[in-house]
Amino acid sequence: DVYLVESGGGLVQPGGSLRLSCAASGFMFSDYEMNWVRQAPGKGLEWISYITGSGSIIYYADSVEGRFSISRDNAKDSLFLQMSSLRAEDTAVYYCVRNGGATTGHFDYWGQGTLVTVSS
Amino acid sequence: DVVLTQSPLSLPVTLGQPASISCRSSQGLVNSNGDTYLNWFQQRPGQSPRRLIYKVSKRDAGVPDRFSGSGSGTDFTLKISRVEAEDVGVYYCMQGTHWITFGQGTRLEIK
Numbered sequence: 001d002v003y004l005v006e007s008g009g010g011l012v013q014p015g016g017s018l019r020l021s022c023a024a025s026g027f028m029f030s031d032y033e034m035n036w037v038r039q040a041p042g043k044g045l046e047w048i049s050y051i052t053g054s055g056s057i058i059y060y061a062d063s064v065e066g067r068f069s070i071s072r073d074n075a076k077d078s079l080f081l082q083m084s085s086l087r088a089e090d091t092a093v094y095y096c097v098r099n100g101g102a103t104t105g106h107f108d109y110w111g112q113g114t115l116v117t118v119s120s
Numbered sequence: 121d122v123v124l125t126q127s128p129l130s131l132p133v134t135l136g137q138p139a140s141i142s143c144r145s146s147q148g149l150v151n152s153n154g155d156t157y158l159n160w161f162q163q164r165p166g167q168s169p170r171r172l173i174y175k176v177s178k179r180d181a182g183v184p185d186r187f188s189g190s191g192s193g194t195d196f197t198l199k200i201s202r203v204e205a206e207d208v209g210v211y212y213c214m215q216g217t218h219w220i221t222f223g224q225g226t227r228l229e230i231k
Contacts, residue, residue, distance in 0.1 A: 106216040
């Protein structure tokens with residue numbers, strides 16, 4: 001079975017930094033593109049970042065470009081999101097999400113999420 | 121950016137009755153390879169989203185066959201043939217043809 005387990009969320013002050021991790025298991029991690037998707041309290045879903053299996057291609061949503069950095073360690077089956085210059089509007093549950101590949105398409109497996117709260 | 125507009129935003133349904141959610145795109149969603157990357161997700165209260173349907177009409181493993189997806193071009197629909205109590209939650213469409221965008225979500229509740 002595929003598992004994605006996020007960690008690293010918590011309370012941080014505006015302007016601060018936080019690093020989220022996602023531990024993957026049950027599949028060949030390096031073969032799959034990965035994403036971070038967030039959901040503000042009571043709101044909808046927002047894609048924020050993407051990385052290819054090798055880590056060679058990365059994209060960000062405009063809302064986090066220049067402040068967030070996605071990376072992965074294929075030897076440790078792990079995905080990361082380094083967040084800096086955090087704002088109140090970054091408060092959300094952050095999900096680690098797998099792309100299923102050309103056959104099964106985007107976002108086939110989601111983690112349980114980790115809550116990030118930006119507040120003084 | 122591609123905008124996905126879902127309707128209705130709130131959907132009260134009697135148990136055992138059918139339900140239908142529309143998702144309209146501001147642009148056509150057929151990719152250069154001929155695929156249409158339109159997915160549907162279910163988010164039950166307090167849970168992570170779960171994908172139900174991918175590429176318009178393909179049901180994910182373990183998804184009950186009362187869920188079906190259809191549509192083409194810019195108009196897509198998720199149908200539930202007979203609503204059950206466990207179907208309560210918010211449903212999102214998502215397109216992956218022109219990068220990634222989500223619809224606003226439709227909240228399904230039992231009447």
